[in-house]
Amino acid sequence: MSSNPNTVSSAIIQDHEELKEYYQKFKSASTEDEKTRWANQFRWELARHSxxxxxxxxxxxxxxxxxxGKSLADHDREEHQEAKNMxxxxxxMNVSDTQFAPKFDTLMKALNExxxxxxxxxxxxxxxxxSSEESNKLLKSFQRTKKFVPTHSHPSAPDQPPFETVAGLLAAPLDKLKDMFSKFPEDA
Structure with missing residues (x-):
């Protein structure tokens, strides 16, 4: 894999690393408040990235x-759907629920694969x-898109354009409103 930071792959891999980091911060958090903040940060990033x-x-x-390519994409969409459901x-749930951490662990195991x-x-x-220009253009589109998509999981929403785009544009403002009242890590 290219280590060129101007490729779409570099941005996707960076997102993957951030998700792993947020999960680890959740796992090592010592208070319910801290766990909530890292779980919210993880959810926010996973929803946008997916x-x-x-x-x-x-x-x-x-x-x-x-x-x-259709076979690869369909396989990935199926895995995304499972992740969205989880x-x-x-x-x-609340992070204090006894089932929260085991479900989060199951989600992370599936995501790692x-x-x-x-x-x-x-x-x-x-x-x-x-080409490097095409990858850079896709990188910029990927980064822009993440700014406008929902920040919560909506497993019943369509997962293919153009329907996903419409559903996302409708859900995103409500998600962002919910986010205003959610706790996030201060150092994320």
């Missing part, structure tokens, strides 16, 4: 690789087909 991938990366895989369950597959397969194939 939707940006679904809107930009998976269609690009389909465009560049045809049937093979994240939605977590959103309905998904992220590894993306980094070792999907992103390698994608970068091999993209």
């Amino acid at each position: 939707i940006a991938e679904e809107l930009l990366i998976y269609p690009e895989l389909e465009r560049l690789f045809g049937a093979e 994240l939605y369950e977590l959103q309905q 998904h992220m590894q597959h993306e980094e070792e397969t999907d992103l390698v194939k994608l970068e091999a087909k993209l």
Whole structure:
């Protein structure tokens, strides 16, 4: 994998690393307040990251690789749907609930497998087909998209453009309003 910071893959891998970091901060948090803040930060980043991938990366895989790309994208969408379902369950719970940490652990285990597959397969194939200019353009779109998408899990929302785009534009303002009343880490 290219270590060039101007590629879309570098941004996706950076997001993956942040998710791992937020999970570890949740695991090492000593108070309920701190756990809540890191769980919220994790949820916020995972929701934005997943939707940006679904809107930009998976269609690009389909465009560049045809049937093979569609198969890769469909596999990733299935894994995202499972993650959205688990994240939605977590959103309905308090971190003090005895089932919260085990469910979070299950979600992270599934995400680790998904992220590894993306980094070792999907992103390698994608970068091999993209010019550096195309990857940089996709990087900028990915970063912009994350600013406008929902920040909570909506597992019943469509997961493919253009329907996901419409659903996201409708859900995002309500999510951002909820976020105003949520606790986040001060150093994230």
